[in-house]
Amino acid sequence: MVLVLAIGDLHVPYRAPDLPAKFKSMLVPGKIQHIICTGNLCIKEVHDYLKNLCPSLHITRGEYDEDAQYPETKTLTIGQFKLGLCHGHQVVPWGDLDSLAMLQRQLDVDILVTGHTHQFKAYKHEAGVVINPGSATGAYSSITYDVNPSFVLMDIDGLRVVVYVYELIDGEVKVDKIDFKKTGTATSHSAH
Amino acid sequence: MYLLCTVGSVYIKSKEAPAKDILKDLVEMCRGIQHPLRGLFLRSYLSQVSRDKLPDLGSEYEGDAETVSDAVEFVLQNFTEMNKLWVRMQHQGPAREKEKREKERSELRDLVGKNLHVLSQIEGVDLDMYRETVLTRVLEQVVNCKDEIAQCYLMDCIIQVFPDEYHLQTLETLLGAFPQLQPSVDIKTVLSRLMDRLSNYAASSAEVLPEFFQVEAFAKLSNAIGKVIEAQDDMPVIGVVTLYSSLLTFTLQVHPDRLDFVDQILGACVTKLSGKGKLEDSKSRKQVVALLSAPLQKYNDIDIALKLSNYPHVMEYLDNGTKKEMASVIIQSIMKNKTLISNSEKVEALFELIKGLIKDLEGNLQSELDEEDFHEEQNSVARLIQMLHNDDPEEMLKIICTVKKHILAGGPKRLPFTVPPLIFNALKLIRRLQNRDENVAEEDTAATPKKIFQILNQIIEALSSVPVPEVAMRLYLQCAEAADDSDLEPVAYEFFTQAYLLYEEEISDSKAQVTAIHLIIGTLQRMHVFGVENRDTLTHKATGYSAKLLKKPDQCRAVYACSHLFWVDDQDSIKDGERVLLCLKRALRIANAAQQMANATRGSGGSVALFIEILNKYLYFFEKGVTQITVASVQSLIELITNEMQGENATPDPTADAFFASTLRFIQFQKDKGGAVGEKYEAIKV
Numbered sequence: 076m077v078l079v080l081a082i083g084d085l086h087v088p089y090r091a092p093d094l095p096a097k098f099k100s101m102l103v104p105g106k107i108q109h110i111i112c113t114g115n116l117c118i119k120e121v122h123d124y125l126k127n128l129c130p131s132l133h134i135t136r137g138e139y140d141e142d143a144q145y146p147e148t149k150t151l152t153i154g155q156f157k158l159g160l161c162h163g164h165q166v167v168p169w170g171d172l173d174s175l176a177m178l179q180r181q182l183d184v185d186i187l188v189t190g191h192t193h194q195f196k197a198y199k200h201e202a203g204v205v206i207n208p209g210s211a212t213g214a215y216s217s218i219t220y221d222v223n224p225s226f227v228l229m230d231i232d233g234l235r236v237v238v239y240v241y242e243l244i245d246g247e248v249k250v251d252k253i254d255f256k257k258t259g260t261a262t263s264h265s266a267h
Numbered sequence: 268m269y270l271l272c273t274v275g276s277v278y279i280k281s282k283e284a285p286a287k288d289i290l291k292d293l294v295e296m297c298r299g300i301q302h303p304l305r306g307l308f309l310r311s312y313l314s315q316v317s318r319d320k321l322p323d324l325g326s327e328y329e330g331d332a333e334t335v336s337d338a339v340e341f342v343l344q345n346f347t348e349m350n351k352l353w354v355r356m357q358h359q360g361p362a363r364e365k366e367k368r369e370k371e372r373s374e375l376r377d378l379v380g381k382n383l384h385v386l387s388q389i390e391g392v393d394l395d396m397y398r399e400t401v402l403t404r405v406l407e408q409v410v411n412c413k414d415e416i417a418q419c420y421l422m423d424c425i426i427q428v429f430p431d432e433y434h435l436q437t438l439e440t441l442l443g444a445f446p447q448l449q450p451s452v453d454i455k456t457v458l459s460r461l462m463d464r465l466s467n468y469a470a471s472s473a474e475v476l477p478e479f480f481q482v483e484a485f486a487k488l489s490n491a492i493g494k495v496i497e498a499q500d501d502m503p504v505i506g507v508v509t510l511y512s513s514l515l516t517f518t519l520q521v522h523p524d525r526l527d528f529v530d531q532i533l534g535a536c537v538t539k540l541s542g543k544g545k546l547e548d549s550k551s552r553k554q555v556v557a558l559l560s561a562p563l564q565k566y567n568d569i570d571i572a573l574k575l576s577n578y579p580h581v582m583e584y585l586d587n588g589t590k591k592e593m594a595s596v597i598i599q600s601i602m603k604n605k606t607l608i609s610n611s612e613k614v615e616a617l618f619e620l621i622k623g624l625i626k627d628l629e630g631n632l633q634s635e636l637d638e639e640d641f642h643e644e645q646n647s648v649a650r651l652i653q654m655l656h657n658d659d660p661e662e663m664l665k666i667i668c669t670v671k672k673h674i675l676a677g678g679p680k681r682l683p684f685t686v687p688p689l690i691f692n693a694l695k696l697i698r699r700l701q702n703r704d705e706n707v708a709e710e711d712t713a714a715t716p717k718k719i720f721q722i723l724n725q726i727i728e729a730l731s732s733v734p735v736p737e738v739a740m741r742l743y744l745q746c747a748e749a750a751d752d753s754d755l756e757p758v759a760y761e762f763f764t765q766a767y768l769l770y771e772e773e774i775s776d777s778k779a780q781v782t783a784i785h786l787i788i789g790t791l792q793r794m795h796v797f798g799v800e801n802r803d804t805l806t807h808k809a810t811g812y813s814a815k816l817l818k819k820p821d822q823c824r825a826v827y828a829c830s831h832l833f834w835v836d837d838q839d840s841i842k843d844g845e846r847v848l849l850c851l852k853r854a855l856r857i858a859n860a861a862q863q864m865a866n867a868t869r870g871s872g873g874s875v876a877l878f879i880e881i882l883n884k885y886l887y888f889f890e891k892g893v894t895q896i897t898v899a900s901v902q903s904l905i906e907l908i909t910n911e912m913q914g915e916n917a918t919p920d921p922t923a924d925a926f927f928a929s930t931l932r933f934i935q936f937q938k939d940k941g942g943a944v945g946e947k948y949e950a951i952k953v
């Protein structure tokens with residue numbers, strides 16, 4: 076069982092001062108095996124914080140990131156799953172599922188993780204899963220009104236991935252989970 | 268003499284004669300030894316040996332004629348004599364050996380101090396006896412001996428050895444002694460220690476607090492300090508600040524609700540510091556920082572510190588470097604406690620306090636701060652800006668204007684850090700205004716989206732002085748989207764114009780252009796407020812920029828992204844299949860040209876990836892029902908790609924292979940869906 080944290084769009088310090096305290100107390104070093112970050116951290120301090128949580132840190136570039144060296148897209152294999160990562164401002168129309176599906180086909184991945192819209196999303200699309208972990212700080216977005224801070228934790232176990240989404244709503248952390256199973260080249264899902 | 272003492276003590280034990288007589292005799296007889304060192308040791312021995320034989324309350328040596336007062340008298344006398352001997356040591360011997368003598372003396376001081384310790388142990392010495400007899404006599408001796416070393420040590424001893432309740436009750440007497448001491452005595456340390464002890468006493472339990480009020484401890488201490496400082500005109504600054512620091516700690520502990528006391532202390536500090544100019548040495552500066560940090564730590568609420576009128580005045584005496592340090596301390600305190608600063612007056616006061624971070628102070632032309640530290644500093648200011656909030660839009664607007672005023676004076680280095688957070692704070696306000704009831708917004712208020720957009724325009728314009736065109740462009744686009752949400756077409760158009768101008772004139776780096784164009788296309792695609800003409804102009808420009816990007820693949824991708832500008836799902840007026848097809852065909856032509864170029868320059872075919880991407884776009888619009896995208900066009904594209912991949916000049920490209928494969932799988936998938944979708948895809952042969 077491999078725990079992968081999907082997180083992004085923190086926009087520290089230009090749109091948010093810091094991660095919510097309740098999230099910070101949950102994210103402890105040593106528990107997570109990989110972090111995939113959609114981008115828009117924006118400063119080195121956040122990078123260092125994430126690196127401290129887990130040394131296996133993968134980041135793609137968001138349009139406000141201080142470090143221009145992050146790649147535009149990234150792919151990695153964890154267990155039986157191929158994951159793709161991209162901030163998402165490059166995919167027009169923003170947040171459009173069909174266009175994101177194209178990116179998924181292009182990267183040839185089972186799970187595509189993108190951000191930019193600051194809205195949590197997780198669903199099955201053709202032969203894969205598209206996940207948007209939202210904004211971990213609830214930062215302002217021109218695309219989404221009323222952003223709740225959120226992040227995603229994926230538990231990858233063999234051919235199955237359980238996606239846990241943590242959302243801070245009215246001061247309380249709410250957790251939801253969605254199951255995905257990979258069968259051959261296709262994945263099926265059941266939501267809880 | 269030692270033998271005599273020993274015999275005496277045994278005699279007391281035998282009780283054949285009253286203890287007090289024997290003790291009196293012994294203490295008198297020791298006078299025979301006038302040599303300081305020997306005398307001290309002798310008397311010390313006497314003290315030791317007689318300790319458990321004092322006629323104390325409840326002791327076996329108490330009798331009708333012998334009481335505690337006798338015991339006290341004995342010890343006091345011994346003490347007095349010992350002190351005299353001790354002091355005499357100072358004046359013995361040649362002047363050049365003074366240091367050696369003083370060292371010797373300091374080693375012996377505990378002998379003298381022991382007597383006080385004994386006094387404190389005597390059960391029968393209650394508050395009254397302490398107040399009337401013990402303290403008076405001891406202080407008398409201390410003052411009269413006029414010896415610096417003795418006075419310093421003994422005052423301290425008194426404070427350490429006797430209980431705090433006693434000190435409180437005799438505060439006036441005790442404090443009264445201080446001005447009478449030799450000028451060279453380090454009074455400030457002793458006074459500070461006294462105040463620290465009293466602070467701890469106050470902290471130990473809430474029940475003792477009323478005592479403090481009753482004896483008006485604060486007033487007495489405050490006066491005493493004032494007198495001491497007045498008397499010692501040349502006291503170094505650090506001394507003054509340490510004294511007031513201790514008093515402040517005391518006050519925060521005992522009278523936390525009396526902000527006027529706290530302010531008074533700061534005011535006294537200011538008075539003493541005035542005329543001395545800025546603090547030079549680092550110890551003083553550290554002490555002032557500690558002084559100013561104490562209220563922050565105690566109250567955990569910046570509002571309180573902002574109420575202290577003398578707080579900023581104290582800060583004036585810090586040099587620029589320390590001012591910045593203090594500013595950082597203040598910001599950290601705010602961030603830690605997550606306090607929101609909620610009105611413009613407080614913001615004004617706060618920004619005055621932290622002005623070292625906000626702008627260059629006089630005399631600080633060249634900042635010695637290295638870049639990383641500077642970034643950290645400015646990032647903390649950016650975070651601070653996020654903490655300014657009020658639910659009332661009018662007040663919030665005032666706050667924004669106050670911040671604007673301050674940060675625009677910050678200079679080009681600071682603007683890239685301070686402008687974005689302010690803009691986003693304002694955009695949040697605009698969104699709140701949109702949610703408000705329409706009728707309420709009708710009243711003659713200052714806070715309307717339109718007015719705020721004007722202010723935003725001014726603020727972003729300031730970035731041109733830096734310049735940071737990429738950031739500015741992004742901010743213009745954000746504002747454009749917000750204007751779109753507020754249905755302000757001219758405002759949105761103006762923001763787009765500004766963004767475009769920046770793109771044309773300032774953004775020349777190829778990579779930056781690619782990102783910029785996608786942001787422009789992405790934003791424009793979402794706009795719904797534009798009329799046909801405006802939209803056409805902006806779209807035309809966007810496609811033009813796309814086609815002029817440097818690298819052919821970038822051109823291709825930007826152009827096919829533009830296809831989305833002509834087809835927006837939720838806007839029926841923007842569904843122009845003709846233009847969509849034109850875009851895609853243009854993209855194809857560019858892709859072809861890219862292939863040919865690759866053939867010519869590298870001798871082999873370039874990647875077919877671009878074609879596959881365009882095919883996916885064809886499928887996107889095909890599925891949306893754009894009639895101009897025919898099955899035939901899709902089919903021919905598939906064939907084109909297949910040929911390219913199998914051709915002689917083909918370079919093996921596993922990524923492209925996988926992409927094509929997954930695209931074909933997708934088509935099959937859609938066919939298998941059945942229903943309307945399945946029917947559409949049925950005609951496509953893979």
